[in-house]
Amino acid sequence: MSTTRTDFQDPGAIEGGGVLETRLIDIGRERFARDIWGRTALLTRGAGDFSDLFSAGAVDELVSRRGLRTPFLRVAKGGSTFPDSSFTSPAGVGATISDQLDDTALWRTFADGATLVLQALHRTWAPVADFSSSLSTELGHPVQANAYITPPQNRGFDDHYDVHDVFVLQIEGTKRWIIHEPVHTDPLRDQPWTDRRSAVAEAAKAEAYIDTVLEPGDVLYLPRGWLHAAQAQGEVSIHLTLGIHSWTRYALAEQLAQAALAALCDDPEMRRTLPLGVEGPDAELDVVRERLAAAVVEADSSPLFYRTRRGQGRPAPLGPLAQLAAVGGLGPGSVVRLRGALEARLEGLRLTTRVGWLDFPETDLPSITRLLDGEIHAAGDLGVELVGRLLRAGVLVPVEQ
Structure with a gap:
């Protein structure tokens, strides 16, 4: 019997226009895919009310009642991240875990101007989890969700870029965003902004591509590599960041190379020992290149692709x-x-x-x-x-x- 493959579409993930088109953008999915996706920033005013996804009440509940542990929360101020020990403590009788969030310490830190970053909300807050899952299915790329809670007139991080695309959803308050074009286009996961710190700092001095204040209901899309910094205005700002961990051609090349190398394990010529007294690879490279190229042509990396993709997410909850x-x-x-x-x-x-x-x-x-x-x-x-x-x-x- 020949192998058949049937792709599965999660139920309810794309009904009508899907969450991308109905809640995040106002230009239509086709135009977004053609002109914006992975290419340029997009600001959408008044995309909708996001109070069903997240709120100030959700922040307080997660911090004070859910028993969250690190790394589900980070604390930052002035571009620096606080040590975990400064906002965690043991939870008392029956839950003697040393790194649970200490709501009193967090309150004092927040009141002093620090930004709270609730990480991996796609694992800890059901409305965000459902939304992220739907968006991931529509985009075909994994999605994570973080929330940033910033006191008035403060910023948590200096100018930087991310190695994943983001949708920024302003939930409560307002925040000024200053956006500059990339100094390194389409950075890979192992090419963080800190590798180009001086170039980022220099680019941030130039005229901004976007300089705007996000209000509740606004959405900002940034491809990976786009420089950004944000500062809360006259009140507490809460925004939700949906990080899109994009599949790249480089990732496909890695998987293809892995599949080819696995096949070469069965090639007796490739397992052969190099000549006695060999001083360098030059004499053998022609043979290796020829056989590696042939293996790449024949390799099927699809099983590895789907296995990796399955490992990048979790199924819907099961009771x-x-x-x-x-x-x-x-x-x-x-x-x-x-x-x-x-x-x-x-x-x-x-x-x-x-x-x-x-x-x-x-x-x-x-x-x-x-x-x-x-x-x-x-x-x-x-x-x-x-x-x-x-x-x-x-x-x-x-x-x-």
């Missing part, structure tokens, strides 16, 4: 008790759907997902293919035994009726 109840009460009338953000792919007789892989007989393939549409299905229409297996594996989740 163990609800899952157990669904398995125990399973019958033909039970309704289920594919778990969200699972990155499920059917490759031949194997279903690969973020929670592992499963092999199936060919007779199950029509039902598996139907499940990959992300829609709601009755167990009786798919096969109760098959549905039970997928529920136990964490691939399917029950749907409340």
Whole structure:
């Protein structure tokens, strides 16, 4: 049987225009993809109300009631990051963990002008997690979310650039953003701004590409490499940053090279020992280049690409008790759907997902293919035994009726 691949679209990720077009930009997805994405900055005024995603109340709850630990929070002031020990402490009886957030210490630090950075909100705050997952599915690139809470008239970080694209969503208060064009276009993950500190500082003295004050509901898009600095105005500023960890051609080249090198392990000529007394590689390079080039042409890096992509995110939450109840009460009338953000792919007789892989007989393939549409299905229409297996594996989740 020939291998077939079926891409899975998370349910509800793109309905209508999707969250990109309906909540972050006002120029349309096609124009954004053609003229803006990875190319230039974009300011969108009044994109919408983001209070459903995040708020001052969310900040207080996360800091004071959720028992967060480092590195879920950073503290910065004047371009420097505070040591974790300055805002963490043991949590007391029954939770003697030394690095939980100390809300009193954070209050004093914040009152003294420091910026609080709540990191990885795509893991700790459900509305942001759902939004980030939807955006990641639409863009085809992993998304992380941080929140920056800055006291009036303060800035947390000096001019710098990021090695990922960002959408900045102003939640509360106002913040002045000063944007300059890149000194190093499209930096890779291992090319941080600190490697070009002097060039960044010099470029920041020039006339700004954008100098504006973001108000609640405004959105700013910056490709990686674009210089920026931001300062709160006359009140506390809260903004949400959605970081897009873009796939690059360089990343694909790395994976292709890995696949080619793995194939060369099976080439006896490449395993051969170099001549006795060899003084340098020159005499062997022609053979190596020839065989490496041939291996690159033949290499299939797709499995590595999808494996890496699965590892860059997590599936949608699963409730163990609800899952157990669904398995125990399973019958033909039970309704289920594919778990969200699972990155499920059917490759031949194997279903690969973020929670592992499963092999199936060919007779199950029509039902598996139907499940990959992300829609709601009755167990009786798919096969109760098959549905039970997928529920136990964490691939399917029950749907409340």
